Amino acid sequence: MTNQLYGPVDDVAAQAGHADDHPPRVGFLTDTSVCIGCKACEVACKEWNLVPEDGMDLLGSSYDNTGDLGANTWRHVAFIEQAAPRRELVDLGMPGKGPPGHVAEGLPDAPPGGQQTEQSDRDVRWLMMSDVCKHCTHAACLDVCPTGSLFRTEFGTVVVQEDICNGCGYCVPACPYGVLDVRPEDGRVWKCTLCYDRLSDGMEPACAKACPTDSIQFGPLDELRERGAQRVRELHEAGVEEARLYGEDPNDGVGGDGAFFLLLDEPEVYGLPPDPVVTTRDLPSMWKHAAAAGATAAAAVIAAFVGTRR
Amino acid sequence: MPAKPTRRGGEQSMVPRAEFQSYYGRPVIKPPTWKTPDVPAYFFLGGLAGASSAMATLAEIGGRPRLVRIGTLAAGLGAAGGTAALIHDLGRPERFLNMLRVFKPTSPLSMGSWLLASFGTLSGAAAASTVTGLLPRAGTAARAGAAVLSPVMMTYTAVLVADTAVPIWHDGHRELPFVFAGGSLTSGGGLGMVCAPPKDSGPARAMAVAGAGLELVAEQRMSSRLGMVAEPYHRGRSGRWMRAGKLLTAAGALGTLAARRSRVASVASGAALLAGALCTRFGVFDAGMVSAKDPKYTVVPQRHSHDHEH
Numbered sequence: 001m002t003n004q005l006y007g008p009v010d011d012v013a014a015q016a017g018h019a020d021d022h023p024p025r026v027g028f029l030t031d032t033s034v035c036i037g038c039k040a041c042e043v044a045c046k047e048w049n050l051v052p053e054d055g056m057d058l059l060g061s062s063y064d065n066t067g068d069l070g071a072n073t074w075r076h077v078a079f080i081e082q083a084a085p086r087r088e089l090v091d092l093g094m095p096g097k098g099p100p101g102h103v104a105e106g107l108p109d110a111p112p113g114g115q116q117t118e119q120s121d122r123d124v125r126w127l128m129m130s131d132v133c134k135h136c137t138h139a140a141c142l143d144v145c146p147t148g149s150l151f152r153t154e155f156g157t158v159v160v161q162e163d164i165c166n167g168c169g170y171c172v173p174a175c176p177y178g179v180l181d182v183r184p185e186d187g188r189v190w191k192c193t194l195c196y197d198r199l200s201d202g203m204e205p206a207c208a209k210a211c212p213t214d215s216i217q218f219g220p221l222d223e224l225r226e227r228g229a230q231r232v233r234e235l236h237e238a239g240v241e242e243a244r245l246y247g248e249d250p251n252d253g254v255g256g257d258g259a260f261f262l263l264l265d266e267p268e269v270y271g272l273p274p275d276p277v278v279t280t281r282d283l284p285s286m287w288k289h290a291a292a293a294g295a296t297a298a299a300a301v302i303a304a305f306v307g308t309r310r
Numbered sequence: 311m312p313a314k315p316t317r318r319g320g321e322q323s324m325v326p327r328a329e330f331q332s333y334y335g336r337p338v339i340k341p342p343t344w345k346t347p348d349v350p351a352y353f354f355l356g357g358l359a360g361a362s363s364a365m366a367t368l369a370e371i372g373g374r375p376r377l378v379r380i381g382t383l384a385a386g387l388g389a390a391g392g393t394a395a396l397i398h399d400l401g402r403p404e405r406f407l408n409m410l411r412v413f414k415p416t417s418p419l420s421m422g423s424w425l426l427a428s429f430g431t432l433s434g435a436a437a438a439s440t441v442t443g444l445l446p447r448a449g450t451a452a453r454a455g456a457a458v459l460s461p462v463m464m465t466y467t468a469v470l471v472a473d474t475a476v477p478i479w480h481d482g483h484r485e486l487p488f489v490f491a492g493g494s495l496t497s498g499g500g501l502g503m504v505c506a507p508p509k510d511s512g513p514a515r516a517m518a519v520a521g522a523g524l525e526l527v528a529e530q531r532m533s534s535r536l537g538m539v540a541e542p543y544h545r546g547r548s549g550r551w552m553r554a555g556k557l558l559t560a561a562g563a564l565g566t567l568a569a570r571r572s573r574v575a576s577v578a579s580g581a582a583l584l585a586g587a588l589c590t591r592f593g594v595f596d597a598g599m600v601s602a603k604d605p606k607y608t609v610v611p612q613r614h615s616h617d618h619e620h
């Protein structure tokens with residue numbers, strides 16, 4: 001079993017020691033262009049995974065009263081309100097009203113633009129995104145976990161084994177996306193399992209199942225990557241030039257995310273890091289410098305004794 | 311009126327104003343859940359134990375029984391205290407032994423736990439033999455064994471913090487081991503100066519001076535290399551810890567000149583050196599918290615690398 005710390009990996013499950021007949025790597029494509037901010041994913045996740053409530057706060061950040069991912073939030077819907085130049089409405093391919101199977105044609109009659117701002121040529125633009133654990137190819141959380149509690153499943157996902165976690169908390173600051181946290185009353189860390197139990201039974205994860213607009217799509221990662229690229233092309237053709245994929249590239253700092261996104265603005269606007277790198281990429285260099293520092297210290301102690309007259 | 315995502319600049323600083331975007335000013339990564347004083351105390355005690363153990367073995371070779379005794383006891387007690395602090399910090403302390411469930415080279419905490427277990431056993435045995443006078447030969451062997459591990463004891467906690475997504479820790483991974491090695495030497499030497507009369511503590515003084523130089527130079531280089539990311543080392547509470555650390559270390563190092571002749575000066579400068587090393591550990595720890603909580607330190611450098619390297 002080789003343990004590659006950085007760069008693209010063809011088969012993460014095989015690298016982790018799973019037999020060759022393991023299922024294909026699965027993940028999420030979260031297409032924020034059709035997210036309507038209904039939070040069905042947040043609710044479905046909590047229900048299915050029995051995630052405890054984490055308080056009822058009004059955060060003053062648009063419709064987001066969840067705040068961020070953490071021990072008790074495994075899907076988090078972000079809301080961003082921006083003033084953007086007015087433009088023609090674009091058909092984003094939302095599911096329409098009507099009997100099952102009916103596809104709505106064109107856009108309903110709507111006034112040009114949307115909600116007004118103080119400036120007459122600018123409208124409010126809403127960005128909504130359902131965030132989740134990225135199930136990284138190079139998962140820093142998994143690399144640093146000293147107990148082996150975090151592990152790579154046969155589906156290529158990253159899961160915490162709660163019966164092993166001793167709450168050392170190392171994975172918490174190691175994750176470049178701020179996904180994991182300790183549940184204080186419990187002492188252990190919790191995060192999205194990509195519904196490991198449902199996958200094992202051939203079902204899709206609860207959030208993807210509940211999403212009414214297919215903003216959350218579940219499937220084999222290869223397929224999702226193609227679908228994502230196709231969707232970006234379509235949006236660009238429709239004039240949505242700001243559409244871009246985030247986390248799909250196996251050459252990025254974490255070797256590509258198992259759960260990647262289609263965004264309509266820079267990642268940091270959604271609270272995502274613009275260029276995350278798995279911290280263990282630099283582990284060899286860290287140990288090299290520690291060895292040099294240790295040797296320096298040892299030499300200093302030896303010199304202190306050799307060089308001191310009585 | 312819902313707040314807009316913040317678009318704000320850095321506070322006044324020497325570096326150019328860093329414009330960046332974030333999601334309502336929220337952190338991108340999660341700050342460590344590690345508690346203070348547990349974790350900085352663990353860093354300090356581990357380093358002190360490492361340096362003391364090296365001092366004890368060299369003192370034995372050089373025929374300096376007082377320093378052998380002081381170093382052996384400090385190594386044993388330091389390792390025990392550090393282990394207690396580490397266990398106390400766990401979310402599930404009763405599962406401490408899960409740390410030794412796997413041997414995992416990608417996790418500095420796994421490596422550190424094995425190291426601490428070995429070093430703690432050896433230094434504990436040496437200390438027990440010193441206190442009781444039993445099995446002196448086995449005691450000497452245990453002392454020597456611990457000394458072999460001591461260079462890693464003095465530096466591995468730097469790797470531990472550097473192997474996270476916390477910008478000020480990760481980006482400082484080249485210099486931090488030298489800062490910690492220097493602090494270990496000053497604390498070990500400082501303890502020798504406090505506990506032994508000046509005529510016996512010559513090598514301890516030399517260790518302390520070498521350590522102080524190493525720590526101060528490494529810290530300076532780290533700060534200038536990191537630029538704006540190093541801000542928390544200069545500002546706020548973490549900045550005050552770091553300044554106190556520098557002043558105490560420098561004062562203690564200067565004090566070694568007077569400490570040759572005066573027992574009072576020796577105790578005072580030894581104490582200053584110990585306090586200095588402790589302050590620096592608290593400073594590094596606190597600075598990491600600040601660095602993790604302010605999205606600026608994650609977003610600005612990543613935006614820069616994203617724009618310039620892709």
Ligand code: SF4
Binds near residue numbers: 136180
């Ligand atoms: S996003 Fe964070 S928690 Fe999820 S796999 Fe990657 S490193 Fe681990």
Ligand code: SF4
Binds near residue numbers: 147165167
């Ligand atoms: S908190 Fe639990 S899952 Fe996270 S690194 Fe520690 S043992 Fe592993």
